[in-house]
Amino acid sequence: MRLLVARCQVDYAGRLTAHLPMATRVIMVKADGSVLVHSDGGSYKPLNWMSPPCTLKEGTAEDGRVEWTVQAGKTDDTLRILVDEVLHDSQHDLGVDPGLRKDGVEKHLQELLAEHTTTLGVGMTLVRREYMTAIGPVDLLCRDDAGASVAVEIKRRGEIDGVEQLTRYLELMNRDPQLRPVRGIFAAQEIKPQARTLAEDRGIQCVVVDYDALRGIDDPSLRLF
Template sequence: MRLVIARCSVDYDGRLTAHLPLATRLLVVKADGSVLVHSDGGSYKPLNWMSPPCALAEAAPDDDQAQAGVVAVWHVRHSKTDDRLTVLIHEVLHDSRHELGIDPGLVKDGVEAHLQRLLAEHIHTLGPGWSLVRREYMTAIGPVDILARNDAGGSVAVEIKRRGDIDGVEQLTRYLELMNRDPHLTPVSGVFAAQEIKPQARTLAEDRGIRCVVLDYDALKGVDNADSRLF
């Protein structure tokens, strides 16, 4: 992993365009090729990024860029979509490389891990004709809990929480944005599943076209099935 702290501006061109004006930011280049741009705020969410497969090329500035104070230019291009991320670096404050080795992966807390396993085993809970593709489907920014197919054969990313809040919806939104860049998966819809979903999270999810599902832990375990109750 390469970590660069620099005064820079960033432009993204592709399905959408975005501009980050000159400021001091953290640039993260991962071993899988992904490039992420972070500020010192905004929690864990990057301001912009390019997911693999992509290539980073560093170049010297042209005359106009040099006169504006640019000392280096990063050109990051996605190999499938031709999306481009251009970073104009004015000053490098830190530049280091670190070998992190193989990551063992995320270990969820007991309830979330059990919910994931149970929902994967009973994926039809989300609808008749649904099928499981795999658990822990890896993306450039982390694993989606479940990748499934609905009765129409469409790809569905399922994010599972014990308590569903806005952060969980934001997390699933980022997964969906990345996965919908993959021509082998797109279009990918989303399901936000939790034992309890906060009203603000539900509103945000539904506004983004994400389906919300409240999970009954006991029913999934077979301890309590509402359809078989006498009372």
């Protein structure tokens, strides 16, 4: 990535026209070829930009100043940046980005509940994570304090589809003489009223999971309210 802090004028021409008068801005040239012009405000959104595929050529304007011409690859759109004064110019190799990993996704909830099975019920113990059935894996297979099998389906947001999914797992698992009887627990950070109604009608227990409490960040017993 190249970062240029400069006093510049920016003109965009093509499907629309736009003009940014001379001012100090940040120009970003990314490895994918995109060029973005940022101000010191406006949050994350650039003032103007050119998305890849595009080509960047550095030249000299008639008055001797540096001029960048960014040409779109598939249209006639052009971004011209007239540089009056360079305050900073640097290049950085950021490498391959691993991508965004969202905190609190179902995999993390599964890992935490596998470690803290008593959150699902007193005396609950883990038998296996990702217990495979003929139509896919159940998130957790547990045993309750009476030794009975419990299938646990985990969602961030509990909706009817999740209840239907657990229902299908239970139907198959209860055909296995080594497991049956198997009851179900539908665990989520939030459970929609319709999903709760359907689950309870089918004999499935609903458990609302406090993600922060599981991570040890927030202890409900220490709250004033």
